[in-house]
Amino acid sequence: MVTVGIDLGGTNIYAVVLDGEERLGRAKLRTPSTGDRTGVIDVMDAAVRDALGDAGRDIDEVTGVGVGSPGVVMAGTVGGASNVPGFLERFSLADLLKQKVGREVRVTNDVTAAAVAEHRLGAGRGTDDLLAVHVGTGVGGGIILGGRPFEGGAGGAGEFGHIVVRQGGAVCPCGRRGCVEAYAGRRAMTLAAERAKAAGTSTILFDVMEDKGKARATSGVFAAAYERGDTLVADLLDDAIEALGAGIASAVNLLDVDVVVLGGGFADRFGGWFRSRVDAAMRPHLFLQPPRIRVVAAELGDEGGAIGAALLAAEI
Template identity: 35%
Template sequence: MTQGSSKAHKKSKPYIIGVDLGGTKTLTVVATTQGEILLRKKEETPASQGPEVVLAQIQEDIRQVIQLQGIHFEEIQAVGMCAAGFYNHREKVMVKSPNLAGWTHIPLPGILEERIGLPVFVENDANAAAYGEFRLGGGRGKSHVVYITVSTGIGGGIIADGEIFHGSQGYAGEIGHFSLDLNGPQCKCGNRGCLEAISSGTAIARQAAEMLAAGRSSRMPEVAAMDGRRDVTARHVFTAAELGDEAAAEIVDRAIKYLGAGLAGMATLLNTEIFVIGGGVSMSGNSFFQPLQKAFFSRAAGPITENVEIVPAVLGDEAGIVGAVLLAAEEYALGEGGLTE
């Protein structure tokens, strides 16, 4: 292929298809190779029906977004996909996904490539989100970034020297399963005292329910009722704490102190530049970030961590799919050492 024809071929493939496969929702997009999303299609994931049904839906969703965007198949460079679960990056196999029934040792990219006729790049959702925030979000301009999502659970991804740090099999970054309290609450992973069991949105709501069941006086039910709900969520706990509720403040204080300790441990281990925090719990704003920074620096180890920043994520729920799109674009960069035909 001549230099001129290589450039023409490269220009003819300006699009990436992105897929974010979750346990409840699947988002499929058409994006540019620079990560700009042009079209979105979201629908429920038929997770309980097994891999075959889910894969068929992904295939159909890809076909539909191509048609809706009005582009040609030949203009698509690759598919970038992120999914929750234990994805073995070296073997290119989804070893297990806790939110998808029957997803055990599924060679995900290989299956999709055979079905749709495009190269497919797959990454764990937290790693993809970390990369998205590193490239186009809160970690932009840094080389050493740790992304943490604090929501229903706690997940994370690590960027070291500008690249995702996968570990030996691809499972690095599971900060939610740092065990910080030997006698702490049971975690769904089977361990005790994990950060996820103490500081996640689910854990905060559980502690509120336990306090109320024990007869502790609190405005948390009142706050939940104003929101039209009987059950108290993490957001209600933060709101009640801001209103001066002592019980809520205790829960928030404990959750943030443990999270700060977990971040301090990671900073000491990784010598990171910046923590980018996303997820529903982080949307509590200054009532979350100010005490988190205080907790972090009270546990941080001297000069290793003195210049570390803790900032909110920028890309929201689309961090993962943006990261997956960018990773696929780089993996299959035309005329740059990647796929050329």
């Protein structure tokens, strides 16, 4: 018997098939960029079938399907995910996907799912208290306490990206001010670069984007502009690193976790240099002395969320 995990992202839908902790198959499909939630659920179902095909297994052998979803997840329902068509208004993803695939479905926040995977099989092995920080388009968080995913009374916990690090600071894509994500999310950084350019600041970021044939400033575009000495991008990275450092320290001061697992496309692209600087930016704010906290790189990459979702599906 096997479980299937799905990670639903704004760009891609990943699926993996697990037998216990062993990965038997995988699939990766594009997330629809238009349409409604039915279209998204159809692609999630297709990803399940593709991953099962890759594993040489049948849907009858699946004991449960786990989903790591963006937005705020509560008791199988999802809402507030602006980057997936039809996922802004709250609805029961568990019920709709169950009708489609014919298997029990457990839905979790996507970064919580990634945190479960890193805890069990990745960079968080050996600790039972960790915070996963995902730096990508936005900034997400997932929490493991006492070895279990911590989702809060109503499932709304883990919103690390919306810890306030600068009262009255920059506007965040969430509409509020001074959140970590207002400085450290790639979308917010792109908007800040657009505003700075419109105000006359010199930057090659958007030239690099065009040269690479990209429709948006990807992590690779930011990295290339930085490597070519773009001072605006360097300043934006400084702000992102300081915000992540302060936000992580705040979370550590509150939760006393042992390990922070830093992942996500943006953090992964910049690698060890970025992680070291976040670590250094965090330390001046740590209350507990000597600090026990370690900031480590996520090990499971793009598939972490799907793997964690499959691990959680084993508990259905």
